[in-house]
Structures are given as structure tokens and as C-alpha cells.
Amino acid sequence: MSKKKHFICTHTWNNPESRKTVIENTKGMTDKMFFEALKSEKAETLQHWMGKDDFFFCHWYAESEEAIFENLEKAGFNSLMMTLPNEMPRFVSIYNITNEEMKDPDE
Numbered sequence: 001m002s003k004k005k006h007f008i009c010t011h012t013w014n015n016p017e018s019r020k021t022v023i024e025n026t027k028g029m030t031d032k033m034f035f036e037a038l039k040s041e042k043a044e045t046l047q048h049w050m051g052k053d054d055f056f057f058c059h060w061y062a063e064s065e066e067a068i069f070e071n072l073e074k075a076g077f078n079s080l081m082m083t084l085p086n087e088m089p090r091f092v093s094i095y096n097i098t099n100e101e102m103k104d105p106d107e
Helices: 016-025 031-037 065-074
Strands: 005-013 043-049 055-062 081-087
Touching: 005 016, 005 065, 031 043, 043 065, 055 065, 065 081
Parallel strands: none
Antiparallel strands: 005 055, 005 081, 043 055
């Protein structure tokens, strides 16, 4: 098993109907249900931000970009949106302060 890394994914809908479909299909879904639906041994969503604009964002912890796409496909989302994953070697959060030196993103 490969080591998991942090990714930020920028997503955009294929068309306005795709957005409506996902909004409708996630009505009544809890945050726990959402995160469980997008979790596998190789990848999981840690955070999700979505507003009224065309673009939305997710923080993934995954072995690879391919593992992210596999989870999106399994959940039925991959055909509804375009996804651009970017690996983020430097990940720090106010929710997990370690007082350790931050990683150099160029290494």
C-alpha cells in the first residue's frame, strides 16, 4: 500500500443539470453519510466546500490522483463533473497544531 498524501481538488459541473442532480441526490444526506460514501482504503474526502458558484473544492487524503477518481466513479459523481487534483505536500491546519517545522513543498 502506498503512503497517502494530501490533495486539493477543484471541481466544476459538466452542466447546470449535473449540479441540480447532485443537489437533489444529496438532500437528506448527513455529513457522516457524505464522507462515508467517498471513503475507501486508498482515498477519502476530509473536507468539502461548495457554494452557489460553478466551482467547488474538496480536501482529499489519498494514495494517488487515480484513487480519487476511483472513489468519485464509485459514488457516481465522476461523470457529472470535471476534477483537477493537486497534491499539496504542505498541509497545516489550525485544527491540528503540532509546533513542528512545516514541510518544504519543493522537496
